[in-house]
């Protein structure tokens with residue numbers, strides 16, 4: 681299958697810096713929901729900036745929806761791939777939420793009625809419909825993050841990339857954002873998200889890519905990657921606590937080689953160990 685994002689031999693160094701990326705080879709396929717993880721400075725943001733044309737490969741090649749980012753116009757890429765920055769204030773600059781979300785659509789020259797419909801739908805998706813006429817910087821950081829997400833949703837891009845989408849959200853809002861992202865993925869968007877939260881990875885991502893010092897050190901099913909705690913430790917990451925607890929109780933729970941990713945799975949295994957019948961495997 682052809683990848684929507686296809687990265688070959690990508691390396692990158694900032695001026696006078698250590699290499700931020702070294703020989704990255706990575707393909708993201710249509711319909712995937714992939715988590716990109718790694719400790720601070722591992723190169724995650726640098727990698728995704730190449731996918732939206734903010735950085736140009738040197739050397740290497742990055743193809744996004746069939747376009748080579750080395751030569752594609754950013755405005756063309758923006759119709760295929762949407763990007764939500766870690767800090768929403770880097771992308772919010774209009775004086776109402778409505779105008780902010782409409783901006784990309786106006787640049788595309790869409791009819792007024794379509795713009796209004798898309799903006800309303802996007803604001804509804806992120807739960808901000810009643811804030812349409814508000815000055816964005818009056819909103820909380822979590823709400824501003826959702827304004828930025830709405831602006832991307834309104835563009836209806838095939839690919840959505842999010843750099844730590846739950847930063848500034850409380851636990852309930854984080855789950856709401858991730859549920860929305862998961863819903864967008866089921867509606868057909870291909871999603872790549874950066875996070876430091878391994879519980880979110882375990883709950884939402886079927887595939888995880890681990891970066892360490894600019895290199896991909898693991899890329900596979902979340903369940904398989906989290907079954908290798910020593911590999912994760914190279915980049916100071918740990919599987920979720922529930923996964924670690926289940927590993928310690930492997931024999932009691934009769935888990936064999938099965939990996940537990942969520943509390944719900946743990947409960948199912950406990951139930952089974954006590955004579956119930958659920959197999960508890962999700963992703």
Ligand SMILES: Nc1ncnc2c1ncn2[C@@H]1O[C@H](COP(=O)(O)OP(=O)(O)OP(=O)(O)O)[C@@H](O)[C@H]1O
Pocket residue numbers: 694695697700718719720721722723724725726727
């Ligand atoms: N604009 C820049 N100029 C110089 N060096 C940079 C710049 N941006 C990032 N770097 C360096 O490149 C390396 C990778 O940074 P990057 O921001 O991609 O990592 P990250 O994994 O996204 O980190 P974090 O989780 O802290 O956001 C780091 O060593 C960082 O200091």
